[in-house]
Amino acid sequence: MQHPTLSLGTIDYAILVIYFLFVLGIGWILKRKVKGSSDFFMSGRSIPAWVTGLAFLSANLGAQEVIGMAASGAKYGIMTSHFYWVGAIPAMVFLAIFMMPFYYGSKARSVPEYLKLRFDEKTRGFNAISFAVMTVFSSGISLHALARLLELLLGWDYNFCIFVSASIVLVYIFLGGLTSAIYNEVLQFFMIVLGFAPLVYLALKDVGGWDVLKQKLIPVATSQGFAPGTWVNSWQHVGTPSSNPMGVEWFGMVMGLGFVLSFGYWCTDFLVVQRAMVANSMSAARRTPLIAAFPKMLFPILVILPGMIAIAMHQASGGHLLPMGADGSPDYNMTIPVLLARYFPAGLLGLGFTALMASFMSGMAGNVTAFNTVWTYDIYQTLRRSSGKAELPDSHYLAMGRFATVAGIILSIGAAYLARQFNNIMDMLQLVFGFVNAPLFATFLLGMFWKRTTGHGAFWGLLGGTLGAALFHGFALSQGAHPGIKGGWITPEFMFHSEMAQNFWMAIVAWSSCFVLTFIISLATKRNKTDAELTGLVYSLTERPKAEIEAWYKRPLVLGIIVLAATLILNILFW
Amino acid sequence: MNFDLRLPIGLMFSLFGAILVVYGFLSDKAQYARSLGYNVNLDWGLFLLGFGALMLVLALKSRKDSLSHVKTAKRTY
Numbered sequence: 001m002q003h004p005t006l007s008l009g010t011i012d013y014a015i016l017v018i019y020f021l022f023v024l025g026i027g028w029i030l031k032r033k034v035k036g037s038s039d040f041f042m043s044g045r046s047i048p049a050w051v052t053g054l055a056f057l058s059a060n061l062g063a064q065e066v067i068g069m070a071a072s073g074a075k076y077g078i079m080t081s082h083f084y085w086v087g088a089i090p091a092m093v094f095l096a097i098f099m100m101p102f103y104y105g106s107k108a109r110s111v112p113e114y115l116k117l118r119f120d121e122k123t124r125g126f127n128a129i130s131f132a133v134m135t136v137f138s139s140g141i142s143l144h145a146l147a148r149l150l151e152l153l154l155g156w157d158y159n160f161c162i163f164v165s166a167s168i169v170l171v172y173i174f175l176g177g178l179t180s181a182i183y184n185e186v187l188q189f190f191m192i193v194l195g196f197a198p199l200v201y202l203a204l205k206d207v208g209g210w211d212v213l214k215q216k217l218i219p220v221a222t223s224q225g226f227a228p229g230t231w232v233n234s235w236q237h238v239g240t241p242s243s244n245p246m247g248v249e250w251f252g253m254v255m256g257l258g259f260v261l262s263f264g265y266w267c268t269d270f271l272v273v274q275r276a277m278v279a280n281s282m283s284a285a286r287r288t289p290l291i292a293a294f295p296k297m298l299f300p301i302l303v304i305l306p307g308m309i310a311i312a313m314h315q316a317s318g319g320h321l322l323p324m325g326a327d328g329s330p331d332y333n334m335t336i337p338v339l340l341a342r343y344f345p346a347g348l349l350g351l352g353f354t355a356l357m358a359s360f361m362s363g364m365a366g367n368v369t370a371f372n373t374v375w376t377y378d379i380y381q382t383l384r385r386s387s388g389k390a391e392l393p394d395s396h397y398l399a400m401g402r403f404a405t406v407a408g409i410i411l412s413i414g415a416a417y418l419a420r421q422f423n424n425i426m427d428m429l430q431l432v433f434g435f436v437n438a439p440l441f442a443t444f445l446l447g448m449f450w451k452r453t454t455g456h457g458a459f460w461g462l463l464g465g466t467l468g469a470a471l472f473h474g475f476a477l478s479q480g481a482h483p484g485i486k487g488g489w490i491t492p493e494f495m496f497h498s499e500m501a502q503n504f505w506m507a508i509v510a511w512s513s514c515f516v517l518t519f520i521i522s523l524a525t526k527r528n529k530t531d532a533e534l535t536g537l538v539y540s541l542t543e544r545p546k547a548e549i550e551a552w553y554k555r556p557l558v559l560g561i562i563v564l565a566a567t568l569i570l571n572i573l574f575w
Numbered sequence: 576m577n578f579d580l581r582l583p584i585g586l587m588f589s590l591f592g593a594i595l596v597v598y599g600f601l602s603d604k605a606q607y608a609r610s611l612g613y614n615v616n617l618d619w620g621l622f623l624l625g626f627g628a629l630m631l632v633l634a635l636k637s638r639k640d641s642l643s644h645v646k647t648a649k650r651t652y
Contacts, residue, residue: 011598015591022587029578051580183580190584194626198619202610345606347598347616351591 004323004334004341006153012350019191019354023172026183030176037397040177041373042109042278047179049284051186053291056275058185061192062142062363066303066356067149071332073300073307074314074322076245077217077231078574079238080307081300082253087262088296089567092289093560095267095276098539100556102448103277104285105536110277111270112378118447118537120455120528121382126462128378130436131270132371136408137429139367140415146360147416153337162416165357169365170409173372174402181362181369182275188358193295195355196302202343203309216312223315231308234574247478247498256504260511264441271370286556293563297570310335364412372404380404427485431473438507439465439514446518451531451538457522465514472509478502581634589627595620 008016034040047055072080108114112131116124147161172180207213217231230237230244237244238253248257266272266289276288314321314330322338325331340352376397384392419426443462446453474490477483478499483492487502496502535541552558599617607614 011594014594018587018590018594022583026583183583186580187584187587190588194588194623198615202613202615206611343610345602345610345616347595347602348610348619351595351619 004153004338005155006337006341006349006353008154008350008353009346011347012353015347015350016354016357019358020168022187023168023184026187027172027175027180030180030183033179034175034177034398036394037376037401038394039179040398040401041376043177043179043182045278046280047182047278047284049279049287049291051182052275052279052284052288054189054295055182055185056272056288057292057296058189058192058362059272059275059366061185061189061359062366065299066192066196066359067145067333067336069300069303070307070310070335073304074311074330074332074335075307077221077308077311078234078300078304079230079244079246080304081234081570081574082257084296084300085234085567085571086254086258088266089293089563090258091262091266092293092296093563094263095273096286096289096293096556097560099267099444099448100276100286100289101282101542102537102539103273104279104282105542108277109377110373111268111273112374114537115443115447115458116378116382118529118534119453119458121386123443123455123459123462124378124382126459127440128374128382130433132374132379134433134436135271135367135371135374136411137415137426137433139364139371139408139412141419141426142360142363142367143412144416144419146357146364148420149337149360150357158420162413165361165364166409166413169361169368170406173365173368173405177401178274178278178369178373181365182278184365185275185362188355188362189295191351191355191358193302195351196306198348199339199343199352200302200306203306203339206343207309207312213309213312216316217308220311220315231311232574234571236575241497241501246500247496248501248504252501252504252508256501256507260438260441260507261504264437264507264511268440268444269437270374271366274370274373283550283554283556287554287559290556290559290563297563297567306339307332307335310339368405368408368412371408372401375404375408376400424485431485434503434506435466435469435473435510438469438510442511442515443518446515446522447538449539450522451534451540452522452527453518454522454525455528456525457518457520460521461514461518464517465510468513469506469510472506476502476506579634579638581630581637585627585630585632585634587627588623589631592620592622592624592627596624 033044038044069080069083072083103111103114106114106117108117110128112124112128115127143162143166146165147158150156150161151158172184176183204210204213207216214232218228221228221230224245226245227237227243235250238248238250241247241249241252246253276285279285279288310321311330319330322330322332323334336356340349340356344352380400381397439462442465443458446461447458471490473487475488475493476496477486477488477492477494478496478501481487481499483489486499494505496505531541595616597620599614599620602616604614
């Protein structure tokens, strides 16, 4: 089959335009509320928990979530849910219960700033600079993916798509700052849920319901040489890497994905943590990830299930649903567009299409707001202070934030064109980001729960972990890949079943080397912070939040236990 | 204090709902073959209208509550 094309009618364009008017309108109204830099970067710490919670979820709900998870649902079946029920949820609960008190209580304005308070300037610098570079490229990749998709589906001009989407994001962040980004993320959350729910319903109905779907997924598995139930059981086939399409065994899955990568992302990535840091109270900040966890738990229905349905129908039709990719296998990324074109009439199509476009743009906006904060507070202000220049008034930093927003968008556009021209540069960059990110959680864990951890320990441990990841990459390769950017550039010593397994194990190695190095170096160096300085930053030196007099459904611990129990039940149901 | 986000959410989805309902009535029924014979514009439009209205009601109610709260507070002092 050819690539799907969507033809939008007047009514579909009307919905798209109305949505963007609301997006820009929110920015316009919020402009009046932005009086100082803390309003622009931190929303004046005044956002209620339900809003920060949905924004927390939505900031991660970019293109890779909707398009990518549907693609994975087709490619791997229900095992994809491990990204949610093993990956995201436990990490979100951990953040809420154990880490949020330090992030919020320390009054740090960013994650790198927490590292400065807890450790020292060099640890902050390392994290701030690598993070700033990463956000610009992620935002550029989002932009590029959107423009590519619109070019393909609608025949729109690539440059026009880039220009329009980047301008809309620029305008609403420039006007309303972080609050504007957060409010629009919530709007986008409802767009995605309400735009895709009817799609899932129609597709499931068409395929004949869940039980028929399970039957139809048997040939999908057997035709690829797997046991019949591989696409509908999340845990039964993870005993060995060769018995499942992900090529991962349970240990690499639980430790690599569930522990190292997920905790590293959800608990230390400023892009998501920033949403919780601006809640209007400690209690709201701690509830933020938990409020996000409830819908997150159910998201597989919205994003993975359509992929499973599409591959079942693709198989049943003899390979005539999804278009073929360049390598002869189905182009899994086209799953959602194919289903949209197949089931949605004009009208609803406008809603679904707008939801898709919204998800790309909020992915970009999230990166831009994280970038402008880290640039202004952690890089610019720090450099000024360290060079002994006189402190400037707050209005200067507000202006700098707006300037950084413009610069961030221009850099993102540059990154988008770079991604378009040189695909392998992007692969290379993502690889390097992987090296830098994998060890991070070890630093935070030791920093927050062991007061003896020193600044030198943290910095050199992080560097060592990053190096460990790079070295491991030099020795590891996945089946069928050539030594080089995919790994094994020293000598392919360890062979993995899939790139994903290789990636999970790289994370485990990076985390462990960072943990051990930080531990040893901390013992060998003098403490650079006294107990008094670490109050509010380290677990053993911080008073437990007082038994807050709150209704049970507002207590983080109670909510956390409910979320974990429900997740456990989901794992068992789809065992 | 920022404005209540439920207002724009309610407004936008009520508007989308209304558009889809009207279009569902007027549009050529043949195009609903693809959506398995359901007039999804009408059905889902009604749902969106309901959702939007609920958000608006919640927003207006909490606004009224906070206004009356201010009044009582003034009376006490």
